[in-house]
Amino acid sequence: MSTLERAWCGLRAHPLALDAALAAGVLLCMVVGSFVVPRGANGVTWGVRAPDPLGLLLMTLGAAALVFRRRASMTVLVVTGTVSVIESVTGDPRAPVAMSAVVALYTVASTTDRTTTWRVGLLTMTVLTAAAVLGGPLPWYAQENLGVLAWTGIGATAGDAVRSRRAVVQAIRERAERAERTREEEARRRVAEERLRIARDLHDVVAHHIALVNVQAGVAAHVMDKRPDQAREALAHVREAGRSALNELRATVGLLRQSGDPEAPTEPAPGLSRLEELAATFRSAGLPVEVAGAGQSGVLPAAVDLAAYRIIQEALTNVRKHAGTGARAEVSVVRVGSDIEVTVVDDGSPDGAAEATGGGHGLLGMRERVTALGGTLTTGPRHGGGFCVHAILPVENRTGSRTETSTGAGTTAPGEPV
Incomplete structure (x- = not known):
């Protein structure tokens, strides 16, 4: 100067x-x-x-x-x-x-x-x-x-x-x-939304697998002296549930890695293509689960596919925790027009269904997922006992054009199971 x-x-x-x-x-x-x-x-x-x-x-x-x-x-x-x-x-x-x-x-x-x-x-x-x-x-x-x-x-x-x-x-x-200021506020809002989404994923993963571990550990403790073979099988299920929980937690936390961190897992997020696998984990934990519409995997938006899977996972976890012994669950995934309807019902005791509606963040997390996609969620006790979770998720946006989809083979006609 x-x-x-x-x-x-x-x-x-x-x-x-x-x-x-x-x-x-x-x-x-x-x-x-x-x-x-x-x-x-x-x-x-x-x-x-x-x-x-x-x-x-x-x-x-x-x-x-x-x-x-x-x-x-x-x-x-x-x-x-x-x-x-x-x-x-x-x-x-x-x-x-x-x-x-x-x-x-x-x-x-x-x-x-x-x-x-x-x-x-x-x-x-x-x-x-x-x-x-x-x-x-x-x-x-x-x-x-x-x-x-x-x-x-x-x-x-x-x-x-x-x-x-x-x-x-x-x-x-x-x-x-x-x-x-607007850019900074938008960035902060997106960070908050991403943190909320990751928190929901962590809650769903941990609640599901910890519930299974708790059940199988109880079974192993109960039959340890009289039926050691069944106890070993229960402990094997515990180990498998723990391994699955760690894998999903690793995949979710991997989203938070920075560019200089080690590579995050490349395994895709879970979706309806893994619905039978999810049901099998609950069957092994003693909860009979019937699945309708899982044999025809259609092309769905990635967000919808993940949300439907998490809703079913959380609903079945609530059934296992609150519906009581001897309860059965039914899962239905049906394509209706431009929407996909997910229904999870059980025939548990009325007391167990009432307990499922109070406390915890499971139903709140499901409602947040559905609301974020512009859908609707209906939950409540069934007449004569049991509980019902019914979610309607839009597959297409408001203009009718398809959004980014997850990997899958074939397409699904309106009105057919997905």
């Missing part, structure tokens, strides 16, 4: 010092201008004269008022305009005191609105020009009188242009800041 640039930055950091420097520069210009007088018939030769003491006093007062132009711009304009009028009607030949009024008018125009600029500018132009034309010693058509009119108009116009440019720059800056 050059010395001149450093000096300019220092002056801008101290507005009063900058205004004092401006006032000194204006005073110097007015004093120098007052020494020059045109001579000759055609006005191209110039001479030197000595300014009168009153003119020097008025120039000093006008320049001194400019030091306070930022603090009281309208008052400074009144003071400079007054000394300019006095100089116009008394000076002979006149000193350029009107220069201070032009600077003051520029300040008013650059710090107020356009309406005020028009009113104050026209009033200043009228008063100073009328004083020069009517009260001055020169003829009304003299170029000095026209110069007063022109320079006051230039001061008001330049100030209004600067104010408009500042407003445009400020508006652009505010729009940029607002856009930046």
Whole structure:
């Protein structure tokens, strides 16, 4: 940075010092201008004269008022305009005191609105020009009188242009800041949604497998002494459930890895293609599960496929935990028009069904998944005992176009099982 640039930055950091420097520069210009007088018939030769003491006093007062132009711009304009009028009607030949009024008018125009600029500018132009034309010693058509009119108009116009440019720059800056805040808020919202989705996945995985481990561990403890073969089989199921839980947790937490972390598992997220495998885990835990519509795997959006799987997983986990011994569950997945309907019912005891509706986050997590996809979820006890979970998930978006789909073979016609 050059010395001149450093000096300019220092002056801008101290507005009063900058205004004092401006006032000194204006005073110097007015004093120098007052020494020059045109001579000759055609006005191209110039001479030197000595300014009168009153003119020097008025120039000093006008320049001194400019030091306070930022603090009281309208008052400074009144003071400079007054000394300019006095100089116009008394000076002979006149000193350029009107220069201070032009600077003051520029300040008013650059710090107020356009309406005020028009009113104050026209009033200043009228008063100073009328004083020069009517009260001055020169003829009304003299170029000095026209110069007063022109320079006051230039001061008001330049100030209004600067104010408009500042407003445009400020508006652009505010729009940029607002856009930046919007991007940050959107990023935070997406992070929160992703955290919520991962939390739901972790809850579903942990609740499902821990329930199975708990059941199988109880069975192993019960038959350990009398039927060790069945106890070993139960412990094998416990080990398999633990391994599955770890694999799914690893896949879910792998979504949080950064670019420099080790590679995350590439195994796809579970979907309805693994519905029979899911049902088998519950059958091995002692819960009879019948599945309808699992033999025809259709092409579904990835989000819908995962949500349907998690809803069935959570519903069957609730059946195993709350429906009581001897309960049976039925799972149905059916394509109806542009929607897929998932139904999980059981014939457990009414007390167990009532217990399933209270406490915990299973039903809440299912409802959040369905709501995020624009579907509906209905849960409640069945007449005569048991519990029903019924979810309707839209397969197509509102415009009817297919969304991003998960891998699968073939398509499914409306009304057929998926």
